[in-house]
Amino acid sequence: MQGIDKNVEKQLIVRTFEPDMDILKQTGKQLSHMKDLSLNLYGNAGEVLIVITARAYAQAAATELTENVAEQFELALGSAAYGRGRGSLAYFTAGALIQNESILAAADTVTGTMLAEEFSRTKRGPAVFDFGESTYKDPRFTAKVRKEVEKNSYEDDDAQIAAARASAAARFAHADYGVGSAGFDTDAPECYIAVAHRKYVYIRRFEKTEGIEKKAALAALDIVRCLEEKQAANHVRIFRRDDDFDWNEPIRLKKTRKNAAPAVILSVLLVLLAAACVYFFVHVWNPGKENPGDSMPVNPGVSESETSDSQSAGSSEPEMTQSSGNGEETRPQSGSQPQPESESVVTGVVTPFG
Numbered sequence: 001m002q003g004i005d006k007n008v009e010k011q012l013i014v015r016t017f018e019p020d021m022d023i024l025k026q027t028g029k030q031l032s033h034m035k036d037l038s039l040n041l042y043g044n045a046g047e048v049l050i051v052i053t054a055r056a057y058a059q060a061a062a063t064e065l066t067e068n069v070a071e072q073f074e075l076a077l078g079s080a081a082y083g084r085g086r087g088s089l090a091y092f093t094a095g096a097l098i099q100n101e102s103i104l105a106a107a108d109t110v111t112g113t114m115l116a117e118e119f120s121r122t123k124r125g126p127a128v129f130d131f132g133e134s135t136y137k138d139p140r141f142t143a144k145v146r147k148e149v150e151k152n153s154y155e156d157d158d159a160q161i162a163a164a165r166a167s168a169a170a171r172f173a174h175a176d177y178g179v180g181s182a183g184f185d186t187d188a189p190e191c192y193i194a195v196a197h198r199k200y201v202y203i204r205r206f207e208k209t210e211g212i213e214k215k216a217a218l219a220a221l222d223i224v225r226c227l228e229e230k231q232a233a234n235h236v237r238i239f240r241r242d243d244d245f246d247w248n249e250p251i252r253l254k255k256t257r258k259n260a261a262p263a264v265i266l267s268v269l270l271v272l273l274a275a276a277c278v279y280f281f282v283h284v285w286n287p288g289k290e291n292p293g294d295s296m297p298v299n300p301g302v303s304e305s306e307t308s309d310s311q312s313a314g315s316s317e318p319e320m321t322q323s324s325g326n327g328e329e330t331r332p333q334s335g336s337q338p339q340p341e342s343e344s345v346v347t348g349v350v351t352p353f354g
């Protein structure tokens with residue numbers, strides 16, 4: 001009887017941008033021992049595609065194997081892994097912008113042309129990028145940006161110029177993200193791409209090489225994607241918007257914890273639960289100790305019988321006697337008024353109220 005061949009094949013692509021190649025190679029080496037699995041890498045302009053191919057007896061088994069391997073790469077690479085399948089980086093960035101109802105704007109013609117080239121490859125592009133109708137192709141908009149750049153940057157500082165352009169684009173286009181660049185159309189050996197968002201501007205510097213425009217555009221899209229997904233942007237320097245900064249002294253943002261709010265809520269619930277337990281123990285489970293002043297004090301030196309005798313003695317008036325001058329005791333005559341008696345102390349007897 002012939003054995004059943006593993007004829008079912010499943011392929012899955014994990015898309016990454018500028019991943020840590022050491023971690024990528026180490027993860028691939030750890031997974032290379034798995035049978036019926038093959039891995040291939042394809043790279044271009046910073047994008048690295050991990051092609052996972054699995055063979056199995058059934059479609060479900062092959063799908064499960066590719067999913068498990070893809071999760072291993074995504075956990076190892078972190079925010080560098082941006083999606084699966086055949087969608088481009090512009091596709092996934094536009095999806096994140098659409099989900100959060102955000103838009104971005106370009107500050108100048110060079111930057112707008114680079115971004116338009118990437119967004120033109122996905123139908124999601126027009127929903128988040130205007131392709132220049134009201135931004136970098138509009139003379140009134142570019143005049144405002146130019147005036148703002150002259151006010152907030154130096155002529156020979158490309159990093160400041162890129163940051164000022166990005167900030168002005170976000171402000172005058174009323175966009176959530178502004179993207180600006182500098183140095184691409186000059187003879188400078190380096191160029192800059194900047195993304196302005198809220199109070200900060202995120203800048204990257206590149207050496208001019210072949211295909212640098214595409215790599216810079218993808219870098220800007222990756223920054224926007226990471227910010228929309230509340231992840232740390234890679235390989236960037238962060239500065240405050242509209243501020244004179246030193247390139248070698250970027251600021252460091254504190255990492256926000258996703259589970260901070262649930263942790264605070266859990267802490268409050270635990271405190272309330274502890275308070276409820278204390279209240280139940282004091283007022284419900286052991287109510288006798290709630291008002292200790294209600295019980296009568298007891299003299300530990302007197303027995304219970306003596307206390308009861310003293311109580312009965314205190315309830316009836318003792319018979320008073322009068323002594324005459326010759327030392328004989330005489331009882332008071334009936335009908336005569338009793339003489340006022342002085343305070344007397346009865347030893348050995350404790351009245352109920354002391």
